[in-house]
Amino acid sequence: MKQFTFSEMNRASGEILEAALVEPVSLTKRGKDKLVILTAEQYRKLIGRSHTQAYGLLDAPEDIHRELMTGLEDIIGTDNA
Structure with a gap:
């Protein structure tokens, strides 16, 4: 499974989503798996x-x-305040 950080998702979301069409993709934050994108x-x-x-x-x-x-x-840059 490919891994990307949340920061990478902000910069290259299209590329990461394309990768998720091929295989599950893990999104990490501070080195820990937080989300998995899959078809x-x-x-x-x-x-x-x-x-x-x-x-x-x-x-x-x-x-x-x-x-x-x-x-x-974190990915879309909103604040739940």
């Missing part, structure tokens, strides 16, 4: 596995939802 087909296969837990943005537990929103805000 809809890959996602459907993932949620079909009973031993793997996957959430959509709206059905994620509060702590995971908060982390997802923080990551997305």
Whole structure:
């Protein structure tokens, strides 16, 4: 899986999204995996596995939802103040 930082996502989002069409892409912040971008087909296969837990943005537990929103805000440069 290719890895990119949130800063790289801000500078080269098109290239990173193109890479995600080929294979899942990990977005990291401060050296830790925070988000994974994958195709809809890959996602459907993932949620079909009973031993793997996957959430959509709206059905994620509060702590995971908060982390997802923080990551997305960092990528698009918004502030939730």
